[in-house]
Amino acid sequence: MSASSPSPAALVRDLAFAYRGLPVLDGVELAVRPGEILALLGPNGAGKTSLMRLLAGRLSPGRGAVRVLGGDPAADPAVRRGIGWVPQEIALYPRLTVRENLDVFARLAGLKRAARAPAVARALERTGLGAVEGKLVGLLSGGYQRRTNIAAALLAEPRVILLDEPTQGIDRAARTAIHAVLGRLRGAGAAILLATHDFAEAERLADRVAFLRDGRIRLDGRLDTLLATLRSGPPEHEAALSDPAGPAAAAALRAAGFHPAGALTWRAADAVAGGRDGAALLDYLRRAGVPVREIRVREPGLEALYLDVVGVAPAVEAESR
Template sequence: MNPGQEPLVVVRGATLAYRGHRVLRGVDCRIEAGETLALLGPNGAGKSSLMRIVAGRLPPESGTVRIAGADPFREREARRAIGWVPQEIALYPRLTVAENLSVFAQLSGIGRRERKAAVQAALDLADLGEVARRPVGHLSGGYQRRANIAASLMARPRLVLLDEPTQGVDLHARAAIHAVLARLREQGAAILIATHDFAEAERLADRVAILADGRLIHEGRLALLLERIRAEVPEHEVALTNPAGPDAVAALRRAGFTPIDTGLTWRASHRAGLDGTALLGSLRAQGVPVGEIRIRAPGLDAIYREALDRAGPDRPLTLHTGNEA
């Protein structure tokens, strides 16, 4: 960004209530052109509401939202600069991929003469050429999600908003979607992505913003946040041979561990200086069915837990490792 130039997206002091419930509480947010911001937070934290006001679908009750200096709720040209990719597939299942893109090109105001080229450009960007003539309803979930993204790109938006773009797809489809987003970024688009998948956020994001109870509780450049937390202490990860009983759970919690999945894996940051061998012996002596102890560098999930712990001890924690199909 040039000195003195505003970021592409600027949100200042945004508040919003829904049916009497306050969902955004004075949120400040910015995104530079060509930058990817990952939006994290528990369910109900306000992520989707923030994305809707950035997209111009809702006005904030107070505060301001500006896209390239314009209000997206009140100014049509500002909305034309935005590509919105909802979590649900918003396509016509009986139409082919190319036919869907042509419809969305028309809705975006692209003239008949330019439409064919715009459709082809979107097919190329999302690598959908091989399925262009197939009905969307006959495609796999991964292809449908890529077509969903392509449909939002017909007007060549400067900002692309994605809500859980890889939810429910396999690893191959996730990689293909990530490749689409990488090409978008190379073309200079700013990207705002709401996700529960920490591995996805680590792979894609330049910066991360963590929401809880409608407040932005932590924000920063991902590389700097990871550098700081990895300089402090490694994490121990305990894999159990079977679910822990009440006594074993109590022992794990006393040692500072918390479960990260179905109860077969527990994780903690240890500052007491115990190495893996000593920790293994200590836990087994207390009846914990430990199969393996792994030492790992803390990742974005550790930053997330730390942010929520500082914000309040009773906040829910949603963890995804990115390994799910």
């Protein structure tokens, strides 16, 4: 490790975990350093949430070591106090205001009376919730609720922050606000592990990405380096459809090397359909009965890398994402 590379704030070595006798994680190696956002990507059931719960100290490994801030989070409450855990589910009291929720969570975090009000004020400021601090959480939008969820995790000034799908189901404005919060936390030196299915989110935020499938890390590296290597190859083709592809059209798209990336979007990461250019490919697909509106040619992104590493097409997202 170079002198310019800080020691990991969170580290797992040869990690294995099973649930009711079924293996979930096996041989996982991962490290997150201060001032870094690591995006954890993988299909549903890959073990992402279990890995984060192990790092949060909510579960104990069957084999291997979990170290956060130099200690064992499952065994040491002091270590757990240094971890901000933001689960995918909203864990708030809907009949309390934002400020009242944060005061409750400050008490649960063990903060002394004199420390609670300043901690709540800092959390409100960091997450931009001042305008709604007096509103009942149950009446707020999903974006504000998720920001409140994050604020509750920041009350004890954690140095390691674990977020499981923090922007799921919210609009773009709320997503942008949460991204700004995470950027400020990284700038303050926090080590952040972010589990997400949103490739644009990972590209925007992450310094590193790790791909998890079937309980194992398949690739772990700096995002800029991985994308530079990927973009040295052929461009990505995107077919924008006017209507969803029926069975025959879907078969034609797959035969041309495309995979679904949305209700009206199909992508191919390689030269497709015999090396045709965009215009020829458009004509080819239309002749095959595909309701294609246009062909876009661009540099491949993280989604293409995901497909290459994980080996399965990512879940189809809504077009608004």
